[in-house]
Amino acid sequence: MSSSRDLLAQLVRFDTTSRESNLALIDFVRTYLQGHGVACEWVFNEHKSKANLLATIGPADVPGIVLSGHTDVVPVDGQRWSVAPFELTEKDGKLYGRGTADMKGYIACVLACVPALVEAPLRMPVHIALSYDEEVGCLGVRSLIERFHAQPVKPLLCVIGEPTELKPVLGHKGKLAMRCEVQGAACHSAYAPSGVNAIEYAARLIGELVRIGEQLKAPQHLNAGFDPPFSTVQTGVINGGKALNIVPQNCTFDFEVRSLPAQDPWQVAHQLRGYAEQMLLPAMQAVSAQCAISFNELSSYPGLATSLETQAAEWVAQFCGSREYGTVAFGTEGGLFDQAGIPTVVCGPGSMEQGHRPDEFISVEQLDACDRMLQRVLEFVC
Incomplete structure (x- = not known):
């Protein structure tokens, strides 16, 4: 040897x-x-x-x-x-x-x-x-x-x-790992409409990520030299809630983008942030001004x-x-x-x-x- x-x-x-x-x-x-x-x-x-x-x-x-x-x-x-x-x-x-x-x-x-x-x-x-x-x-x-x-x-x-x-x-491929934190408004679950369910809003954000991921599979984005031949998006960790009879005030989830070399993974993050600010936050803050959605980078490499x-x-x-x-x-x-x-x-x-x-x-x-x-x-x- x-x-x-x-x-x-x-x-x-x-x-x-x-x-x-x-x-x-x-x-x-x-x-x-x-x-x-x-x-x-x-x-x-x-x-x-x-x-x-x-x-x-x-x-x-x-x-x-x-x-x-x-x-x-x-x-x-x-x-x-x-x-x-x-x-x-x-x-x-x-x-x-x-x-x-x-x-x-x-x-x-x-x-x-x-x-x-x-x-x-x-x-x-x-x-x-x-x-x-x-x-x-x-x-x-x-x-x-x-x-x-x-x-x-x-x-x-x-x-x-x-x-x-x-x-x-x-x-x-390159990689971008992000954490999203959703802050809602807690209340007794019997009066759920008077609160802001952080888990439900996180779920809507995750659903938007899935939609963005489907867009990345379009023919104009493909590179046959890679397997899979498109950039991918996935949610890997989610945490939220304290008890079933409490509308959850907080929820966090971690997601990643694995992007083809020619594509910028930050475009996914910017697109999700735009969806949060335009489609979700107005309704959340109409119930409570303390509601917020934030995004933080965990790691990235090209x-x-x-x-x-x-x-x-x-x-x-x-x-x-x-x-x-x-x-x-x-x-x-x-x-x-x-x-x-x-x-x-x-x-x-x-x-x-x-x-x-x-x-x-x-x-x-x-x-x-x-x-x-x-x-x-x-x-x-x-």
């Missing part, structure tokens, strides 16, 4: 669920890099409970390649695992553990490549960029990307190692749409040995790198079909193939 397997075993042992700190894992990577003579920079969050890591191997004054991955994983709560989620278990050519596919397998392969990178005569640098809180809205990587702005030159390419079975992915004609697409095709360019339904940090002027392609080992599930795994074959891909990256930068 290559050393990437042993490194993956150590990375999986760190419980880096997004609600937890990732500092122990970052410190492990720092120690590993220092052992090979590689310095690194930590970029902390506001409370210094989490950190990004940025390391550069090779000449820093010329454009290079970013190998980027996130260190956080999704929870295992409520999932039925047949193996310990935070211990690497090998069975039948598969390596089980939380984060093996999404995406510590890729990070392990990148780290396994470090000794060869250090020894090689590099003509351009390789940047190792590890982030926090990708799973909760691509939060941490933003301050990491700012570090690239401070460097003398921008990278030529960023390879985001999300699981794509090592096929180059040039596009994914879509990715790297052109087939770019040098970045050609290079990654050479690295992974495939020109089966595609798109994915899930989001990545790639849109933010691309937005910062760093051409980006998503390509990593494993499959998202295993990500986020109980008994998550990556195959030994995929891990070995990623090692070979990074060997081709090494040859390129030499």
